[in-house]
Amino acid sequence: SPNDVLFQNQMAQNALVEWNTGLCDCFEDAATCCYGFWCGPCLACSVSGKFGEFYCLPLCDYFCQSTLNACGIPCFVPPVAFSTRSSMRNRYGIKGSLCKDLVVSCCCVWCSWCQMHRELKHQKKAPEVIHMQPQTFVNMQPISVMMVSETHLPAVMVTS
Numbered sequence: 001s002p003n004d005v006l007f008q009n010q011m012a013q014n015a016l017v018e019w020n021t022g023l024c025d026c027f028e029d030a031a032t033c034c035y036g037f038w039c040g041p042c043l044a045c046s047v048s049g050k051f052g053e054f055y056c057l058p059l060c061d062y063f064c065q066s067t068l069n070a071c072g073i074p075c076f077v078p079p080v081a082f083s084t085r086s087s088m089r090n091r092y093g094i095k096g097s098l099c100k101d102l103v104v105s106c107c108c109v110w111c112s113w114c115q116m117h118r119e120l121k122h123q124k125k126a127p128e129v130i131h132m133q134p135q136t137f138v139n140m141q142p143i144s145v146m147m148v149s150e151t152h153l154p155a156v157m158v159t160s
Contacts, residue, residue: 015093016093016094016095017092017093017094017095018094018095019094019096019115019119020118020119020122020123021115021118021119021122022115023104023108023111023112023115024108024111025115025118026111026114028118029114029117029118029121032114032117032118032121033114035114035117036110036111036113036114036117037110040110040113041058041059041062043113043114043117044058044061044080044081044113045057045058045059046117047084047113047116047117047120048080048084050117050120051084051087051088051116051120053084057080058080058081058084058113060079060080061078061079061080061081061109064076064078064079065078076106077102077105077106078105078106078109081105081109081112081113082101082102082105082106084116085101085104085105085112085116086098086101088116088119088120089101092119092123094119
């Protein structure tokens with residue numbers, strides 16, 4: 001039926017994709033992994049800023065973790081890493097679930113930030129398709145005409 005075809009076309013357009021690189025694909029972009037290894041908070045802040053959020057937002061994860069550890073609460077979900085990861089998945093149409101985002105953010109937070117950094121670099125390189133429709137231009141200016149009046153004509157002498 002026509003409705004089934006329309007639904008299938010919409011589903012094909014909304015097909016989810018995989019992350020550009022895997023969670024542990026450090027050798028796909030060694031510079032990102034070195035950046036994350038030597039200065040993880042800087043990488044997280046960089047990802048947050050490039051994603052359109054406040055640059056220092058990931059620092060909340062570290063302050064919250066310190067506070068919870070001081071109170072003797074060992075379990076901790078980094079809220080910024082978790083929310084940024086799930087937001088990035090939704091924005092770029094990447095397969096996954098909130099449950100997977102939660103596990104990755106809790107167990108492999110630095111690998112998660114590195115993966116998100118690689119994904120942002122990939123998305124920046126991805127070409128943008130712009131659909132343009134043909135435009136019709138109409139010249140609305142009148143045709144130029146020079147008017148000559150009889151009073152300004154040069155006098156012509158006729159001799160016989």
